[in-house]
Amino acid sequence: MQRGDQPGNHSAEPIASSQATPLPLAQGNTSGVNNYNNNYNTHSAYNTYNTVLSPTPIAVEPARDQSARVAFGINATTPPLANPQTTMQRADEINTIQRMFGDVHTSAVFLIGTPGTGKSTLAALLYQRLQLAKRTGMSAPKYMVWLTIGTYTTLPDIIAAILEGLGVPDNGLFLLRPEQQISALLRALRRPADNALIVLDQFELLLHPETNQGVAGRGVLPLFLEMLQTDLGTSRILLTSYNSPYNEEKITDPHVRSYLVTRISVPEGTALLQQRGIQGRPEEITYIWQRCAGHAYALVLCSALIHLSKFSLDHLLNSPDYRPLWSGDVTANLIIAIHYFLNPTQNAIVHALSLFYEPVPKEGIFMTITGEELQNQRKSGHAEVVAAFEQEMQLLTQYGLIQAVMNASNHPCYTLHPILRQYTLEHFMEDMSQRGQTGHVPPWPGKNGNKSTSDDDKQLKNALVAGHVQVATYYEHVIQEVCPPREQRQGLQDIAPIITTLRHLCLGQRWQRACNLLFNEGLHEYMVQWGAWSTLIGLYTAMLPPFGVLRPQDEGLVASHVGMLYGRIGEQQQSKVYFDQAVALQRSIGDQHGEAITLTNQGELLRLHRDYKQARQNFEHALSLITSLPDNQTKSVIYHNLGLLSQQEHDYTQAYTYYVDALKLAMQLQQAQNTGMILTNLGMLLYEQRHHQEALAVLFSALQIRQTAQDPTTSLLERFLVAIEQKMGTEQYTKLCVEALEIQPQVLARFTNP
Known part of the structure; x- marks a missing residue:
């Protein structure tokens, strides 16, 4: 098959958008027991307020021309380094792609091909030319x-990073519905005077997710693919x-x-x-070139093998010991031979890097x-x-076995090509070094005739487990070095x-250790507040059976949270599956407090669906389960939800009572954000x-509290x-505002006094 230009197509069905209104409908408590949203759907007349949303983003200063940006969930915001002294420039192909982009009917181009053919390098060369x-x-x-997608990247991560790069960041993007997120992106891309080139490298990780992370929140992907098939302007x-x-x-x-x-x-291969x-x-x-089938990465591996082995081309091609190199899967054989010639430090570097997915x-x-x-x-x-380690790092980078990218601080970070990383992980425990072999030749496939046994598989699993614990220890060190104190955290x-x-x-x-860290750092509250629901689902499900094991009480709580989060994203x-699991477990161990939280979370979703x-x-x-428990936080959440429920049933007197009860408890707990949310719904009532x-008077107080709480x-x-x-x-609105501020102290006193 030759390189060529083929028209694209898709068969993704659009997502239903029956609730696609700019202002959310009675969102309620998004974090179970820790967060509230607004009840904006309090009167049919309010639907006309949706027109206040501007068809274009608010103008802001253009994005800085910087080498890299901080982008949550994105592996890199700069292309891989393409040194002209070691990288083929592929001018003809770049010209072809530029001509494709010059077609006014073309919005997007997919560079497709098997791993290692040079798609990312080609994209990087085009990017650098522009x-x-x-x-x-x-x-x-x-x-x-430029965005390099990673194993755990979500489409909302990508959209947020694009908007940031286009100079129109949206801090509330993750809280919008998928169709609203796509709409925001489309508006930004269609600005007549602000044309853009967006590069999404390794997009296959979204199409074919490697982890259970990809299960949650997939609804936005068909919408994104549908958007690509529309006019993006320039x-x-x-x-x-x-x-x-x-x-x-x-x-x-x-x-x-x-x-x-x-x-x-x-x-090209010769060059x-x-x-x-x-x-x-x-x-x-x-x-x-023939034995590598013109495969760009295989040729890079071949050059690396020659440098590591210090063999001549003639020896590699004609020595009987290396004839197996050129038969079968040549790329895999080259990797085997490279592992054979790595010295201990180089081998340790490659194995350590294979454990990182970023x-x-x-x-x-x-x-x-x-x-x-x-x-x-x-x-x-x-x-x-340290000097020996850094020297070997430099050599491996020079040989093309390690790829360097610059991070947001303009410091180099390193990664392996996916082909090399995957092979290394699959053979993590195999000693392919020279000292581990007999006969002074690499361990070609079938050389020893041994197949993997259950003991081998167990040893491989244990080695990978130990390796990831070491990586986690490094990131725990990073937490201490770079993460702001909890009260100063402002984003993902x-x-x-x-x-x-x-x-x-x-x-x-180390699932229990992970669970403890998540709750000790308050990640549930942060990620729910910032809208990273799918990411949080991925973290939680990795701890639950069949993937992980937690203490029964924590398992019930985590399952409850997952039930709430899946409900939030519309699944x-x-x-229901996770809520049922949580309640059954909590009742079996007599965890009344946990059961109350689960029932509250589920009740909120039932209310949103008008049950x-x-x-x-x-x-x-x-409420009956926690009446005798000292948990005013959960009680405040329940009262708030009952207030929303009563308001939706037009029982305004009862709704008022519930809101005031919830507000007093939130203020006692000094929970500024929750106080602001309750005041908002009270003002709406x-x-x-x-x-x-x-x-x-109440809404202005709520606005001030929520702005202060960021x-x-x-x-x-x-917008309301x-x-x-x-x-x-x-004129009339200004007069009303003055009157409201004059009576504000008296109005608030009615709600806050004992």
């Missing part, structure tokens, strides 16, 4: 955003993937095209090997290998150990090292009853107030 054009004043996109998106997600037979007007990246030509310092007769180079600084690699910090080793008189990037630690603890079968069947009778039964049963002065959902209240002004007119 960067150079931009710096020299030539025609280029105004904004350029912006373009370039994606790399193993294959296209579209079925070209089922689409008649495609906006997505595919470019197949296959083998490189003989002259690549020469750039990497490999010399040989033309027939030798041609034979290597680029990592050299400090992380060193600490995973030795358990010690680089700086401490230098200070304790072991500078030669502030807790990213904690999330990574949790994942490696689970991979290291009701999964939600008011069952919701009230849940709340009242939960008063407004619905046409007590406009009192309503605004609540990301504050913008929804701000803007809508009121538009409906009344500025």
